Amino acid sequence: MNLAYKIFWAFISLGVVTVWGLTLNGIVHKIFARVQGRLGPPVWQPFLDIIKNNSIRTAISHGVMFYLGPVFRIAGGIGTYMFIPVLFGSVYFSNFSMSGDVLLVMYFIFFGQLGMALGAGEGGHPYSAIAVSRGLAQMTAFEVPFALSVISLALQYKTLSITEIVAAQQGSFLNWTLFTNPLAVIAAMIAMLGMNMYNPFSLVIAPQEIPIGPPTEYQASFLGLLATNRGIFGGAKLVLFMNLYFGGATNLVELIVKTFWIYMLSVFVGAAYPRFRTEDSIRFFLKYPTALGIISVLLFSL
Amino acid sequence: MVNPLVIIAMFLGAVFLIALLDKIGRSLSMTLMFMVLTASCIMSVWQITQLFGNSGAATDYITAGFRAPLSIVLRFGFLEAILVLILNLLGMLGAIYLGKEFCEQGAKPIALYLTAILGATGLILTRDIFNTFVFLEILSIATYALIAIKQDKNSLAAGIKYMLAGGLSSSLFLVGVVFAYRFTGTLNIDVWLGMPQVPKAGYQVAVFLVAMGLFIELKPFPANGWALDLYQSAHSGLGAIISSVNTAALLYVFYKVIPLFSPTLLAVITGAGLASFILANLVALRQQNAKRLLGYSSTSQTGLIIFAMGAMLQLKVPSELSLMVVFGLLITNLLAKSGLFWLSGIMQSQGLKSWADLRHSGSPAVHFALFIIALAALPPFPAFFAKWQLVQLLGATKAWVWLAGLLLGSLLEIVYLFRWLGQVFSRENEPKPLYIDALKLVPLLGVSVLLVGLSLLLGRFHPELDISAIYPVLAFILIGALDFLPARLKGLLLIGITGYWAWFGLLPSLPLMGQVFVLILVGGSIAQIFGFMRYQRAAEGMFPSLALMVFAMGNLVVAGTKLEFFMAWELMTLGSYFLVLRGKNGRFPALSYMVFSSLGAYLLLAALAMIPNTFKGYPLLIQTAFIPMGEIAGLLALLAFLIKLGAVGLHYWLPGAYSEADDESSSILSSVLSKAGVFGLMLVLLMFLGKISGNSISMVSLGWIGVATAFFGALMAVFQEDAKRLLAYSSMSQMGYIIAGFSLMSHLGWVSAVYLAINHLLFKALIFMAMAGVFLRTGTRNMYEMGGLIKKMPIAFISVLMGIIAVSGVPPLSGFGSKWFIYTSLIEQGRVLQAALAFFSSAISFLYLYKLIHTVFLGQAKPQLSNVKEAPIWLIIPQAIFIMAIMAISVFPNLITKPLSLAVGDFIAKPEWLSWDGYNMVLASPWLKGNWNGNLVMLVTMGVFMTPLIWLILVNAKAQKVKQFNIVYAAERPYKPWTTHVAYNMFAHYDKALGFLVKPRITGFYNGVAEWTHSFASTLSRLYTGNGQTYLLHIFLYMIFLYSLLGVN
Amino acid sequence: MLVLIGGILLVIIGIWAMLARKNIIRIVIGFSIVDTGIHLIIVAVGYIQNATAPIIDSAVPFEKTATDGIKLASKVVDPVPSALVLTAIVIGLAVTALLLSFTIRLFKVNGSLNIDDYEELKW
Missing domain, CATH: 1.20.120 (Four Helix Bundle (Hemerythrin (Met), subunit A))
Structure with missing residues (x-):
């Protein structure tokens, strides 16, 4: 397949994940609203927001880095997605996953976060910086169980290539990492709670004290980009988890079903629990999930 | 004749x-x-x-x-x-x-x-032994009488103490001589020596008395109070003569009679010499009076020489060799000690602090530094070669206790000598103008010339040294002589000569790995010398030290013999010490740097004494396979290099040394100098290649040390408010990954370690140079005092941004390569938990990196920094070089990965499963598969970055620029940037959660050691009550003590 | 033998004086006594029971040999220690004189002869 085709299909796949990611966001808003006894916005509200934000004519900028922040953010989201094979066995939905392995994806996640943190920093708003410091601190903590679980997988499948990890889980649902290496999956799923920043790990965007966190200063089309990224990046993470732990997907329907339920875990927990303080969440991640991760790594290294 | x-x-x-x-x-x-x-x-x-x-x-x-x-x-x-x-x-x-x-x-x-x-x-x-007595008395009486050229109370009182003790010891000598005559019937030493040992106890007592008479005259610890008082109070000119001429003559007499000693007596005297060396150095730690300090130093040096004589006689070392050692120690001590005494006469006050007045005095300051360095037995002075030879002999004969004692004493000596040096050269003390009699400079010049001349001759003709071994010294002298020139000229000159030397002298003779390290050590330095050229005026003292260090680092790589390597190592330490000392608050950091470096150097010295000699003319790199290194030697050498790398537990010196030097110096120290430690580490591990595998306990432990260093370094960096300390800890953390990589003893592990080393050089120098500009313009290093500088110093911001992306390992820059290498190599070898801890540390690095860039460049600008402008071009040149280098190896990773694999392949064969498919690096080990295509990653990133950027520009071209305080701020209008800028204690929550891990325990431990040592020294020094009779009592008790050690009835 | 014991006794007395007396003059006297004791010891060491004085005259038969100059046939007292003592006495005298002159200077400068008054230099 030549490069032009590759890029073309990458765009298609990007479109799919954007739509699905935004839809999921809409669904989640609805669920939260219902849990809290509200009617909630329509499921397509995220799409409306993006269109609205992009068509606002006035926008303010605090400087070049501020301007580039959302670009970094969405580039991080898209890039992360681009390095993940979406559908197993499909040449069309493998994106640019041949660039590297799961380590590349794990580190590319930081690309957007870092850029966004810098942009938000130049905004000069203290809430942004506070939120970033909280987010980074929490990130260091949840990366530990996640990294341990990925290492456990590397030991289990003797590869870091996502495609090969998915390939190894084919055949029966019993071949899924979920069943072959449950401890690693539990550790990773807890880490995912932190990544998705719902309760109890929502201090980064803490709506009451530091309204919406890092993007505080962003408006108009900047906010539009950020909102789009929520869909793409969220989708990318879900696809990654699906590939690593839940056997991947061979078609779009399977993908939609699996990612939906993976996401719902965060949503259910988030709807049910109150919020941790930052230091508490750091301690939490470094205790039980890390212990689980270490046990699973040791199990596979012996 | x-x-x-x-x-x-x-x-x-x-x-x-x-x-x-x-x-x-x-x-x-x-x-x-x-x-x-x-x-x-x-x-x-x-x-x-x-x-x-x-x-x-x-x-x-x-x-x-x-x-x-x-x-x-x-x-x-x-x-x-x-x-x-x-x-x-x-x-x-x-x-x-x-x-x-x-x-x-x-x-x-x-x-x-x-x-x-x-x-x-x-x-x-x-x-003739009786004639000896006569000349001894002629010397003594003349000296006694000379004391009276300064007729104050203290000098006279000290004179009386001195005479009583001297008279007593010569009486002992006389009685001994007469009794010995009774048993031997002759007074001629040579006839005496030719005789068989007389087995009678009486004869042994006689020899003991002769020995004691001379030994006491040589002022051993603790029977030396009388001499100390004299040194302190007498005229400096006399002190110089006593400490040099008298001591040398007496030592030679001692040398003549020492073969007479029975083996037990020899052992006792040798031990007493060593004890005198160690304890006098210990007591000297608390001494504040320069002349008295010199007295202690004199005692210790004499003790050392006696120890060397006795030890080598016992070990049956050939007399030419032992003469060389004794002579080397003696001549250095003579010249340096008399020089220092003469200097002390120039000073108005003898408090060590007031010696700072020397700093602007011109040549006396240079003499002073020379003497101190010579006394400390650092290269290129004769004492260095002597001590080297002595240690080699002690090592070859497995005299470990003596070796340990020797090194311990030397370390104590380093402490007080360099504390003194620091008092003079640190910019902390303000010098007063000093009146110097020009005539008094002549003898100083004389001994300096003698010292340097002898050193150069020795260095030039030493059989174990190539001519290149003295290049660093020559470079130091050359640039030092031109030190009055403006900095830019000297910088250009230095770039010229180092570049020429590296290109034509170093690179052609080295294997690929050596070339890589020359590129790191010398190339990295050359690029940064541009930064040093920012100074408008001469920047005295900076360029000579720099030249010394850079040349020594180059020598390190080409060194063939053990001595060449060690000499280069010491010269490098010395050069870097001066760079640290030059910093505004560099006194204490420089001292702790020197002490730890010396500790490392002595460990290395001991380790080198345990391995056989290596061949001249072939770089150690290609000799390592033939060098049999024992495990203990390996451990010691490893420890030495771990100190240089600042491994956790041994990092006490690191934050101070890396942060308190001048900003450009900090850059070169933390980015380049640390790689010398990497090189050493690699050499040691090379010697164990094939003997110790990567999964042996020792290497796994080393790996844990590595990742622990990475972890604690990163965690400590998070809580720093001073940008340079933050960067210093960051360097420590990066060294940790390198240690872990080497500990794998695998092809991939070593490639990742060297890759990390290169990458660290690039980004650390880049960030440091950019920050140097920031410090220069803002006048502060506290990050919370800055803010919003992105608009004032965009180039610095871009540099730091590139730098932190490269540190953190975020694709698409080269940093990701280092992360990919280190994780894959660790996991591939089954070091999974170490990989996890490494991952944690590298996540923590985001915290301090964000703190660095946010609090300095982003957030709220402070009004007092409103007229800050971009750094001078000289600081931007190195930044440009490093950015280009980073971009080059990021876009074309093969530029670096393939040569590194080849270089490592010379030692550890490249496994089949590591291959390149275009830019795609493929790992297909039976234990782990993975791949990384840095080029494609870069292209994809470009693509995904440009697409939304173009979109944003299309829909939002005319975003309105707003002023600083035009922010939402929860419906309030902030009016103070100080309170709005989130900077100070940015990660308070992290401190709450994990701060307990980095409470300063190690620092506390070393501070405790230092305090206890000083208290002990202080207690010991109470021996010297100042009472003449007590001193006499000391002599008697000391004699009885030594006699009881003899075990003779 | 008596001389030897006497010499040793003198040395001990002298040392006691040097260590126990506070007056510098007395200490110097102690030193002088030690010196004298040592001289006695030296002489005693050279003395041989029932031997004659080492003067080559009719009382001492000798013969000339080719290598060593003169070879003594009967017992004479060893002349060397006596010669040494002469030198030692001179030296002892010089040291004592110097000590005393320093003491006088010190007394002039500071007005005290107690050795405990001169402890400014210490540690």
Whole structure:
């Protein structure tokens, strides 16, 4: 397949994940609203927001880095997605996953976060910086169980290539990492709670004290980009988890079903629990999930 | 040939004549004195040249026409001639120094002075033990009388103490001589030596008394209080003569009789010498008076020389070799010690702090540094080679306890010597103007020239050294001589010569791995020298130190013999020490840096003593396979290099040294110098290649040390408010990954370690150079005092941004390569938990990196920094170089990964499963598969970045620029940037959660060690009560103690 | 033998004086006594029971040999220690004189002869 085709299909796949990611966001808003006894916005509200934000004519900028922040953010989201094979066995939905392995994806996640943190920093708003410091601190903590679980997988499948990890889980649902290496999956799923920043790990965007966190200063089309990224990046993470732990997907329907339920875990927990303080969440991640991760790594290294 | 009687007669005649001539005119008597001294110098030189031509010539001269046992025999051989020459030279310089006193006080001191020199000369020449006593007394009495040239209370009181003790010890000597005569029937030393040991106890007591008489005269610890008081109070010119001429003559007498000692006595004296060396150095730690400090140092050096004599005699070392060692130690001590005493006479006050006045005095400051470094036995001075040889001998004969004692004493010595040096050169103390009598500079210049000349000769003709070994010193001298030139000129010159040398001298002779390290060590330095050129004026002291360090680092890579390597290592330490010391608050950090570096150097020295010699002319890199290194040697060497790398637990010195130097120096220290430690680590591990596998306990432990260093370094960096300390800890953390990579002992592990080393060089130098500009413009290093600088210093911001992306390992820059390498290599070898901890540390690095860039460049700008502008071009040049380098290896990773794999492949074969498919690096080990295509990642990233950017520009081209405070801020309008800028204690929550891990325990531990040592030293120093009788008691008790050690009834 | 014991006794007395007396003059006297004791010891060491004085005259038969000059046939007292003592006495005298002159200077400068008054230099 030549490069032009590759890029073309990458765009298609990007479109799919954007739509699905935004839809999921809409669904989640609805669920939260219902849990809290509200009617909630329509499921397509995220799409409306993006269109609205992009068509606002006035926008303010605090400087070049501020301007580039959302670009970094969405580039991080898209890039992360681009390095993940979406559908197993499909040449069309493998994106640019041949660039590297799961380590590349794990580190590319930081690309957007870092850029966004810098942009938000130049905004000069203290809430942004506070939120970033909280987010980074929490990130260091949840990366530990996640990294341990990925290492456990590397030991289990003797590869870091996502495609090969998915390939190894084919055949029966019993071949899924979920069943072959449950401890690693539990550790990773807890880490995912932190990544998705719902309760109890929502201090980064803490709506009451530091309204919406890092993007505080962003408006108009900047906010539009950020909102789009929520869909793409969220989708990318879900696809990654699906590939690593839940056997991947061979078609779009399977993908939609699996990612939906993976996401719902965060949503259910988030709807049910109150919020941790930052230091508490750091301690939490470094205790039980890390212990689980270490046990699973040791199990596979012996 | 010269009959030595002529010399003695000449002196005697002159002494009497002077009394007469002085009546006619002072200048006449002075002239005569100098004539006599010159004549005896000329005679010794003549004797030396004669003996060169005819080595078999008889050197013994009998007197009164009788043969050996019946008459007094004088010997004027090669050794004696050299010593007489040196003593008379020193005598001459000392006379110049005392010129003013001589002029004022006339014939008496001049005659006494000549008598003293005569006594010393006679002591060297005579082979008769009773004659020795006579000359000893001539020397002593003349010295006693000379004390009176300074007639104050302390000097006189000290004189009395000195005389009592001296009289007592010479009485002991006399009794010993007579009793020995009773048993042997002769007074001639040579006949004595030829006799078999007399087995009687009485004879042993006699020899003991002779030994004690001389030993006490040599002022051993603790029976030396009398001498200390004198050193402290007497005229500096006299102190210089006592500590050099007297000591040298007595030591030579000791050398003559030491073969008489029974093995137990020899062991006791050797031990006493070593104890004196260690304990005098220990007590000196608390000393604040410069002259008294010199007294302690004199005691310790004498102890060391006696130890060396005794030890080598016991170990049956060939006498030429042991002479070389003793001579090297002696000559350095003579010259440096007398020089320091002379300097002390120039100073107004003897408090060490007030010596800072020397700093702007020009040449005396240089002399001072020279003397201190020579005393500390650092290269290139003779004592360095002597100590090296001594340690090699002790190592070869497995005399571990002695070796340990020697190194411990040397370490203590480093502490007080360099504390003193720091007091003088640190910018903390404000110097007062110093009036210096130009005449007094002559002797200083004389000993300095002698010292340097001897050192260069030694370095040039030492059999274990290539000529290149002294290049660093020559570069130091060259740039030092041009130090008055503006910084830019010197910078260009330095770039020129180092570049030429590296390109034509270093690179062609090295294997690929060596070339890589030359590129890191020398290339990395050259790129940063541009930064040093920002200084408008001369920036005194900076470029010579820099030249010394850079050349030494280059030598490190090409070193072939052990000595070459060690010498380069020490010179590098010295150069970097001066760079640290040059910093505004560099005094304490420089000291702790020096002490830890020396600790490391001594460990390395011990390790090198345990391995056989290596070959000259071949870089160690290609010799390692043939060097059998034992496990203990390996451990010691490893420890030495871990200190240099600042591994956790050994990192006490690191934050201070990396942060308190001048900003450019910090950059070069943390980015380049640390790689010297990496190189050393690699050399050690190379020697164990094939013997110790990556999954042995030792290597796994090393790996844990590595990742622990990475973790704690990163965590400590998070809580810093000072940007340079933050970066220092970050360096420590990065070194941790490198250690872990090397510990794998696998191809992939080593490639990742060297990749990390290169990458660290690039980004750390980049960030440091950018931050140097920031510090320069803002005048502060506290990050919370900055903010919003992105608009004032965009180039610095871009550099730091590139840098932190490269540190953190975020694709698409080269940093990701280092992360990919280190994780895959760790996991591939089954070091999974280490990989996890490494991952955690690298996540933590985001915290401090964000803190760095946010609090400095983003957030709220402070009004006081409103007129900050971009850094000078000189700081931007290195940044541009490093950015280009980072971009090049990021876009085309093969530029670096393939050569590194080849370089490592010379030592550890590249496994089949590591291959390149275009830019795609494929890992297909049976244990782990993975791939990384840096080029494609870069392209994809470009694509995904440009697409939304274009979109944003299309929909939002005209975003309105707003002022600083135009922010939402929860419906309030902030009015103070200080309170709005989130900076100070940014990660308070992290401190709450994990801060307990980095409470300063290690620092506390080392501070505790230092405090206890000092308290102990202080307690010991209470021995010296100042009471003359107590001192006499010390002598008796010391004698009884040594005698009881002998175990003779 | 008596001389030897006497010499040793003198040395001990002298040392006691040097260590126990506070007056510098007395200490110097102690030193002088030690010196004298040592001289006695030296002489005693050289003395041989029932031997004659080492003067080559009719009382001492001797013969000349080719190598060593003169060879003594009967017992004479060893002349060397006596010669040494002469030198030692001179030296001892010089040291004592110097000590005393320093003491006088010190007394002039500071007005005290107690050695405990001169402890400014210490540690």
